[in-house]
Amino acid sequence: MTLLLLAVNACLINNVVLSQFLGICSFLGVSKKPDTAAGMGMALTFVLTLSSLVCGILYHVLLVPLGLEYLKTIVFILIVAALVQFVEMFLKKFAKALYDALGIYLPLITTNCAVLGVALINVQKDYSILTGTVYGFATALGYTIAIIILANIREKMVNNDVPASFRGFPIVMITAALMSIAFFGFSALK
Amino acid sequence: MKLKKNSPVERLWNGLFVENPVFVLVLGTCPTLATTTSALNAIGMGLSTTVILALSNLIISALRKVIPERMRMPAYIVVIASFVTMVDFLMEGFTPALYASLGIYIPLIVVNCIIMGRAEAYAGKEPMIPSFFDGLGMGLGFTAAIFCIASIREIIGAGTWFGMQVMPSGYVPVNIFVLAPGAFLVYAFLVAVMNKLKIGAGRRPKKEWDPTEKICGDCLSCMKLGICDEKPESCSETPAQTIARSKGTVAEAIAAPAAEKPAAGAAPSSEKKEATKS
Numbered sequence: 001m002t003l004l005l006l007a008v009n010a011c012l013i014n015n016v017v018l019s020q021f022l023g024i025c026s027f028l029g030v031s032k033k034p035d036t037a038a039g040m041g042m043a044l045t046f047v048l049t050l051s052s053l054v055c056g057i058l059y060h061v062l063l064v065p066l067g068l069e070y071l072k073t074i075v076f077i078l079i080v081a082a083l084v085q086f087v088e089m090f091l092k093k094f095a096k097a098l099y100d101a102l103g104i105y106l107p108l109i110t111t112n113c114a115v116l117g118v119a120l121i122n123v124q125k126d127y128s129i130l131t132g133t134v135y136g137f138a139t140a141l142g143y144t145i146a147i148i149i150l151a152n153i154r155e156k157m158v159n160n161d162v163p164a165s166f167r168g169f170p171i172v173m174i175t176a177a178l179m180s181i182a183f184f185g186f187s188a189l190k
Numbered sequence: 191m192k193l194k195k196n197s198p199v200e201r202l203w204n205g206l207f208v209e210n211p212v213f214v215l216v217l218g219t220c221p222t223l224a225t226t227t228s229a230l231n232a233i234g235m236g237l238s239t240t241v242i243l244a245l246s247n248l249i250i251s252a253l254r255k256v257i258p259e260r261m262r263m264p265a266y267i268v269v270i271a272s273f274v275t276m277v278d279f280l281m282e283g284f285t286p287a288l289y290a291s292l293g294i295y296i297p298l299i300v301v302n303c304i305i306m307g308r309a310e311a312y313a314g315k316e317p318m319i320p321s322f323f324d325g326l327g328m329g330l331g332f333t334a335a336i337f338c339i340a341s342i343r344e345i346i347g348a349g350t351w352f353g354m355q356v357m358p359s360g361y362v363p364v365n366i367f368v369l370a371p372g373a374f375l376v377y378a379f380l381v382a383v384m385n386k387l388k389i390g391a392g393r394r395p396k397k398e399w400d401p402t403e404k405i406c407g408d409c410l411s412c413m414k415l416g417i418c419d420e421k422p423e424s425c426s427e428t429p430a431q432t433i434a435r436s437k438g439t440v441a442e443a444i445a446a447p448a449a450e451k452p453a454a455g456a457a458p459s460s461e462k463k464e465a466t467k468s
Contacts, residue, residue: 018370019370020224021220021223021224021370021373022220022224022298023220024219024220024223025219025220025303028219070275070279071275072297073271073274073275073278073297073300074268074271074272074275077267077271077300077301078264078267078268078271081263081264081267111301111303111306112301113220113298113301113302116297116298116300116301117294117298120294120297120298121294124293124294164385164389165382165383165385165386165389166378166382166385167385169216169378169381170378170379170381170382170385171378173374173375173377173378173381174374174375174378176374177371177372177373177374177375177378178371180370180371180374181366181371184369184371
């Protein structure tokens with residue numbers, strides 16, 4: 001039950017992009033078409049769940065017993081980078097269909113700050129390995145929901161007459177601001 | 191004003207104005223939005239980023255002939271992550287209040303696009319002194335920009351500036367500016383104002399400002415840095431040149447490196463051109 005609450009909190013109330021500002025870059029960059037956005041969301045869900053699991057295991061099994069907690073930033077970023085490479089090779093070899101669906105988005109995830117952010121939040125909030133993994137999955141789900149909504153709005157927005165100085169970046173940011181206000185409504189779920 | 195290329199003053203000027211990372215290159219969006227709730231937070235975040243940027247540029251530039259071409263990205267990440275860890279500890283020890291309010295955004299400087307972007311676009315090929323000043327200029331440009339955003343948010347959203355009451359006592363703070371949506375709004379309006387100025391000056395900003403239509407100039411460029419093995423020339427050129435070179439959309443820009451992957455060994459540059467043309 002607490003896990004479910006945590007998941008709802010990470011997914012909707014404290015949405016990763018709209019209230020914590022993690023992964024903004026890809027949120028704005030890859031949200032032009034709904035299907036690309038969905039692909040990015042799926043790839044991130046896959047990697048984020050796996051990386052929070054692996055980072056959690058390594059932190060609790062290796063870094064804490066050895067007293068090397070201060071190395072966590074370096075270790076986590078290298079794990080994420082290596083994991084993305086590994087997942088890509090593994091999928092290419094053994095799950096061709098999944099690779100074709102997620103393949104082009106996987107490399108983009110290494111520098112997505114949501115992945116490193118979640119690993120660090122898990123340590124900061126002292127989550128266990130299981131809780132951390134659930135938190136990672138829920139966060140990624142929240143990201144997917146947000147990016148798909150934004151992509152659909154942007155698709156509709158193409159036909160709108162936007163003032164010249166607001167075209168491009170500013171109007172996307174204003175859309176995100178309105179979505180962010182809308183997501184405040186979820187805080188009633190607390 | 192004509193400055194000597196790669197001189198310290200030129201680099202500082204470039205980072206502060208010509209290629210301001212926040213308003214011109216639109217890099218490092220995450221910390222720009224997340225740490226601008228108060229002017230003090232912004233200054234803290236900006237200065238720590240500046241220190242890391244200048245020092246990592248210096249070290250990366252010093253090691254540029256030692257690091258093998260293919261191991262570039264991991265090597266840069268390790269250098270940057272080491273400096274971030276040091277700054278993290280220094281801030282925890284000496285400025286605990288600031289450290290608590292910035293939270294995980296301090297360790298997240300590792301994945302700040304500006305740092306990786308400068309390492310790749312400048313420090314990896316230029317001598318140490320210009321690289322150091324390049325990092326310093328970029329960092330100060332970042333600090334100045336997020337300080338602007340933070341000041342607007344704090345004054346409107348809380349009626350204070352650096353914690354001091356600046357608005358008249360009858361002023362009711364517009365809370366939303368300190369909350370998440372305010373960050374998006376203020377950033378959007380500042381960029382729109384810059385666009386307006388550019389239109390007034392007779393230039394057409396629309397193409398240059400749309401981060402979704404160019405490869406360089408937003409975080410996609412650094413995501414791209416992580417995936418392609420070749421030096422992304424797109425990052426050392428002006429936005430206009432980037433647009434002229436590739437008229438493709440972001441989806442195509444993403445697809446391009448993926449398309450060249452199966453044919454490793456074959457001339458990747460020519461293939462990339464084809465992919466972006468199509």
